[in-house]
Amino acid sequence: MSTATAPGRRTRPATRRRRGEGGRHQGRVALLFISPWLIGFVVFMAYPVLYTVYLSLTDYDVINDPSFVGLDNYRELMGDEKIRLALRNTFVYTLMSVPAQLAVSLGLALLLQRAGRAAGFFRTAFFLPKMTPPVAVGVLLLMLLNGQNGLLNEFLGWFGINGPNWTTDPAWVKPGLVIMSLWTVGASVIILLAALQEVPEELLDAARVDGAGWWRRLWHVTVPIISPAIYFIVVVDTIASLQSFTEAYTAFFGAGNTTYSNDAALFYAIYLFQQAFEFLHMGYASAMAMLLFVIVMVVTAVQVMLSRRYVHYTGGAR
Structure with missing residues (x-):
């Protein structure tokens, strides 16, 4: 054995x-x-x-070697009035653009859900503007939102509405930029349309039998089920809005543009670009970049914490 x-x-x-x-x-x-x-x-x-x-811990002008200055750049950030202006503009734009993009995306997705055989064509049509170069969108902004002969004001004039000076009135600069941001919501529309197609029809039928109208079915059945897709779009759009640069820079700062209200469109990323590549304050710009990184991380962390309460995943997971 x-x-x-x-x-x-x-x-x-x-x-x-x-x-x-x-x-x-x-x-x-x-x-x-x-x-x-x-x-x-x-x-x-x-x-x-x-x-x-x-x-960010150095004094660096790109031409000469960096010299260590410790936390001086960060102390200077705290006293820079333009930093406050740029942050305020960026936060206001973000608070306006993210809900607007989400609302328009969801509305278009709901319409596409009812488009039947034409849905494929409209999906492509809505997504194509996403492929437009951001510089072209900035130029398009000046053409469409010109206060004197812009197409948007011409359209409003048909209804007897005297349109504002979108590009010269500081109060309307950011709303104009938000309107132009809606040009590229095609990707969000496709994501939400895919989520809507996963909503169980039997739940909607049960709500309909219980007497729930369209709005109550949308708010109490559809939105909770597609909340993971909504959460993803909100996070991505928030990060993109906090880093907004190209469209606003092209429209209000490009090619020595001094005609329009630059201060109202001075976003944080634009001021960072100016410090780095126009004034050659690369060390200071690096400190600004680290501050933006921290802001994005904090905002995203808050959204993650809120998602545990408001985002519902299939199978009961949160």
Whole structure:
């Protein structure tokens, strides 16, 4: 009996050894496959972020070598009036644009849900503006929202409404930019349309039988079910709005533009760009970049915490 089991006992360490070698081999293969992503992350993400942290602690004008100044750039941030102006403009624009984009996206998605065979055409039509270069959108803003002969004011004039000076009146600059941001909601429309198609029809029928109207079915049945898609869009649009740059810069700051109300359109990313590449205050701009990073992280963390209460996932998970 002992001689029969002895060979089996001797082979177990060898089996475990082969399994361990196989696991290590699989690990090396997996590492090989993900190495392009790892290299890209280190080169294009991790290193630039760490180098920006270093530059934020220096006085650097791109031409001369950086000189270490400690936290001086951050102290200067606290006393810069234009920082406050840029942050205020950015937050106001974000609070206006994110709800507007979500409302328009959801409305278009609900309409597409009823489009039947034409839904494919309209999905493409709504998404194509997303492919428009942001610089072109900035130029388009000046053409459509010109206070004297812009197409939007011409349209309002048909109804006897005297349109405002969208590009010169500081009170209407940000609303005009919000209107132009609606030009590129196509991606959000597609995401919400996919979520709407997953809403169980039997739940809507049950609510209809209970006497719920269209609005109550939308608010109490549809919106909770598609809340994960809504949450994703809100987070992505919020981050994008906090970093708004191209359209506003093209319309109000590009090519030495001094005709329009620049202060009302001075977003944080624009002021950061000016400090870095117009005034060559690269160390100060790096400190601004780190402040924006912290702001985005804090805002996103708040949204994540709120999502635990308001976002409902299938299967009861939150």
